Amino acid sequence: MDTEYDWITTPVTAGLLRGALDVEHTDHGVLPHRLPARARAQNTDGQLAMAESQASGVRLAFRTRATAVELDTLPTKRAYVGAPPRPHGVYDLIVDGRLAGQGSVTDGNVVVVDMIAGTAEHRPGRPGTVRFTGLPDGDKDVEIWLPHNETTELIALRTDAPVEPPRDPGRRVWLHHGSSISHGSDAASPTGIWPVLAASLGGVELINLGLAGSALLDPFTARALRDTPADLISVKIGINLVNLDLMRLRAFGPAVHGFLDTIREGHPTTPLLVVSPILCPMHEDTPGPCAPDFSGLSGGRLRFVAMGDPAERASGKLTLGVIRDELSRIVKQRAADDPNLHYLDGRDLYGEADADELPLPDQLHPDAATHRRIGERFARLAFTADGPFAPPS
Structure with a gap:
């Protein structure tokens, strides 16, 4: 890790997440789920298991004075035999309600799907990091929206200033x-x-x-x-x-x-x-x-x-x-x-x-x-x- 910033690491917990109904603790960190454990236990369909683990609508939310943010994740991506590579999932940075940056994690696991043969092979990969810099100084509300089309294990959140829980938005x-x-x-x-x-x-x-x-x-x-x-x-x-x-x-x-x-x-x-x-x-x-x-x-x-x-x-x-x-x-x-x-x-x-x-x-x-x-x-x-x-x- 570089020394350009005096990084503070904040554990990723359910309290920093919005849009997830459950959080699973994994060997790497935490995995947001959009169906609760009881529902997942009653499901035998691989398509649904994949879909509910993909983080559509799930975001980290916090308040901070930080001007730089890093997020370590382990994505699980899909690739299709015979097709060009799919674009990497996108992370959207929202600052005080406005889009302030986008990034991707290019590493990660890959599920290789052969649609003709009807098979899927899981190829393990390594974690990666998405970084956002140049954020405005001063207290601000920050959200990192996770890729809607990737399963995303969250490993570490780093900032160059302390992180506080998000304010209650007071919205329906x-x-x-x-x-x-x-x-x-x-x-x-x-x-x-x-x-x-x-x-x-x-x-x-x-x-x-x-x-x-x-x-x-x-x-x-x-x-x-x-x-x-x-x-x-x-x-x-x-x-x-x-x-x-x-x-x-x-x-x-x-x-x-x-x-x-x-x-x-x-x-x-x-x-x-x-x-x-x-x-x-x-x-x-x-x-x-x-x-x-x-x-x-x-x-x-x-x-x-x-x-x-x-x-x-x-x-x-x-x-x-x-x-x-x-x-x-x-x-x-x-x-x-x-x-x-x-x-x-x-x-x-x-x-x-x-x-x-x-x-x-x-x-x-x-x-x-x-x-x-x-x-x-x-x-x-x-x-x-x-x-x-x-x-x-």
């Missing part, structure tokens, strides 16, 4: 659950994913349970939502159920009711917003499953295609159109006895005109510009005076 807590789009797939950085953008515009504190490939109405996820203190809750339901071809219409309706019932056990009157899928042309009227198209993989282009048959809707297979109709019906039915339950059609966040202007690059996930558009629209529809999450009068 928004708890959100959704799919890879909410997780942040194809966003440029952790503060560029649409829920973070919406939270910033809405003046709320975000806990993001966007779980890539894993918004599947799992009961343990519902219990995690039930047991997490929150002032506002939203659940974005649909796309993963279709692209995994997980269930039929007969099971879908009762599963949605059960999911909402469980949330209401812990939050009986909290504003609860059910959001249907954004437009995804390939699955609007065609059921899943969806499958990757490897033809452009060597050039860094991965696309997805729908494998179902539109005629299968007659036997109860789900499409996004079917899911929107059913979610709208369920919310309307329940809202008769639950005035704090609301519905938002996802096409109001990203619809046909948006798809013409900003098509989904891989047929499934929005790019960085589209994340911004979705976040801005959600903030306008949910957090303004006429929205379900309107500020208290």
Whole structure:
């Protein structure tokens, strides 16, 4: 370590973290989790295990006079056989609410995925350091948002001035659950994913349970939502159920009711917003499953295609159109006895005109510009005076 700064090391503890529901102690340090241990113990799906351990919406938060900050981490990255290297995860430095720097840790573990063979190999790596210098002098609120698309073990936090716990922001807590789009797939950085953008515009504190490939109405996820203190809750339901071809219409309706019932056990009157899928042309009227198209993989282009048959809707297979109709019906039915339950059609966040202007690059996930558009629209529809999450009068 260089001697340019008189470094002070501060242990990374749960008290410095926001956006994590659990913290696991590892051989290297601490690993934030976005699902509690009880939920993780009931899960056998590797995709969900990976998704919940990735730090979407998780950040270190503290107050300090420091002008330099270093964070040692051990990331776990992904690489795909036959594809160009993926960009390294980005750490966003926020000082007094504004983006003040970005960096990456280039070392770390790598999971090498062979999508054709269906295998994954874990290759261990070494820790690395992200450094931010030139911060303004004087007391300030500092946040380091961890990469939304990497698992990040936190080893050491160093500063050139003492660190204090963060001030209570006094903002309402928004708890959100959704799919890879909410997780942040194809966003440029952790503060560029649409829920973070919406939270910033809405003046709320975000806990993001966007779980890539894993918004599947799992009961343990519902219990995690039930047991997490929150002032506002939203659940974005649909796309993963279709692209995994997980269930039929007969099971879908009762599963949605059960999911909402469980949330209401812990939050009986909290504003609860059910959001249907954004437009995804390939699955609007065609059921899943969806499958990757490897033809452009060597050039860094991965696309997805729908494998179902539109005629299968007659036997109860789900499409996004079917899911929107059913979610709208369920919310309307329940809202008769639950005035704090609301519905938002996802096409109001990203619809046909948006798809013409900003098509989904891989047929499934929005790019960085589209994340911004979705976040801005959600903030306008949910957090303004006429929205379900309107500020208290």
